[in-house]
Amino acid sequence: MAITVREPSSHWMPVAASAAESDPDLPVLQRIAGGDAAACSVLLDRHLARLHALATRMLGSAEDADEVCQDAFVRAWRQAPHWKSGGARFSTWLHQVVLNLSRDRLRSRRATVPLEQLPEGAHEDTPEHAQGQRDRSLMIRRAMEQLPARQREALLLCHFQGLTNIEAAAVLAVSVDALESLLARARRGLRDLLQGGTEAYSGVPQ
Amino acid sequence: MSSMNPVRLSELLDTYGDNPLRWPEEERAAALQLLASSAEARALREHASWLDAQLDQFEVAPARAQLRACILRGFPPPMIGWRVWLRELWQELGGWRLVTPAFAASLFLGAMLPNWVEQSAADLPDEDLVADVQFIDDDFWVQP
Structure with missing residues (x-):
């Protein structure tokens, strides 16, 4: 029997399998270090959409994600002259920065604003989306918000950001075994939460 | 090549979901081979695919076009550290x-x-x- 390998979803962005491989961002970083503004565009083309999606999923707000991305790329411009090859990939470092900035925002936000009062991030600017799709997306978001932070981050990095297990473990500063444990618990928890919330309308299997 | 069996495949699916592109590279080929030969393995994958389909519905709006221009305006970045101190x-x-x-x-x-x-x-x-x-x-x- 032929086994299908599903095409990557819209969330999926191809990344190399190992941090040990050569980093495709290195030549671009060298140009940025030399003051080449055009090289900044190249780096943005490669990473902005994906990092913005990560921040939006973390924060539930496109405006907050905008600010996080601006801050992250200012740090990237500063980091470029000091970046050394041979360690983690630059994209891994960028994910780490966005994750940390998003965590900071979540912390300060929790001190002031209840989560229920946050704007709906997913489709604020796309009214053409069907109401059903909006509802499902919101339901996933709400379920993910109920997961412990580390589990949610592991799932975001591996499922939506397309990082390999090694890269995601590096971003979260944990071993691959620990990452797998986080992922498995996240998926189990999410399944429980969603099955509780979706049986009513979607005909969930089992 | 790792030793792949339904138990390990089930762990892979529980951890990484049903898309082989998300599985660890060193286990992918063996897992696909098992899927091709085992109805039990395919049932496990079917079970995992429901959650992946749910997750794929968590969409977010793309970054607005102006964001790119805003970020580019931040280059070159403002000076930091002792240079800022000296300037001040x-x-x-x-x-x-x-x-x-x-x-x-x-x-x-x-x-x-x-x-x-x-x-x-x-x-x-x-x-x-x-x-x-x-x-x-x-x-x-x-x-x-």
Whole structure:
């Protein structure tokens, strides 16, 4: 029997399998270090959409994600002259920065604003989306918000950001075994939460 | 090549979901081989695919077009660290408008002061200098 390998979803962005491989961002970083503004565009083309999606999923707000991305790329411009090859990939470092900035925002936000009062991030600017799709997306978001932070981050990095297990473990500063444990618990928890919330309308299997 | 069996495949699916592209590279081929040959393995994958389908519905709006331009305006980045400190100190001191006259004045004083001191010493009578030294000397030898 032929086994299908599903095409990557819209969330999926191809990344190399190992941090040990050569980093495709290195030549671009060298140009940025030399003051080449055009090289900044190249780096943005490669990473902005994906990092913005990560921040939006973390924060539930496109405006907050905008600010996080601006801050992250200012740090990237500063980091470029000091970046050394041979360690983690630059994209891994960028994910780490966005994750940390998003965590900071979540912390300060929790001190002031209840989560229920946050704007709906997913489709604020796309009214053409069907109401059903909006509802499902919101339901996933709400379920993910109920997961412990580390589990949610592991799932975001591996499922939506397309990082390999090694890269995601590096971003979260944990071993691959620990990452797998986080992922498995996240998926189990999410399944429980969603099955509780979706049986009513979607005909969930089992 | 790892030893793949339904138990390990189930762990892979529970951890990474049903899309082989998300599985660890070193186990992918063996897992696909097992899926091709085992109905049990395919049922496991079917079970995992429901959650992946749910997750794929968590969409977010793309970044607005202006964001890119905003970020590019941040290049080159503002200076940080000691350079910022030095710049702020410079501005605190008044920048070129105050520092240039101050520098010129110090140059002028540096050049002129030795002449003025020499002139003052030359104007002082020699006997006054000797009397002063003698007075100091007497005080020094006074016993308690």
